[in-house]
Amino acid sequence: MTLLLTVFTAVFVTVKWYTRKDDSLQLGFLIFMLWGASIMWLVDAVFEYIELRAEYFTPSAEDMLNDSFLGLSVIALALVVWLVRLLITDPKGVVRDSLRKQAEDF
Secondary structure, three states: OHHHHHHHHHHHHHHHHHHOOOOOOOHHHHHHHHHHHHHHHHHHHHHHHHHHHHHHHOOOHHHHHHHHHHHHHHHHHHHHHHHHHHHHHOOOOHHHHHHHHHHHHO
């Protein structure tokens, strides 16, 4: 489930990045994190398959639930890191303008 969740998210963000005209949201950074996580989960799945063989394809419900939570946690962490980077770099100047306006009003 971790692999599926991160790959689907990576594909979605990649398509979104490809169809946008500008890169003001810096989706490339998020894409690298998500595809990196997807490759990591793929390697993990290959080694787990080598270890378990046919049992790999019949996980218990508890294992699937744990993997789903882990996958969602990885996606959430990637989104938080991307958002923090986006706020720090502030490519559109939204945060800078907001702070400037608050300073003028004060």
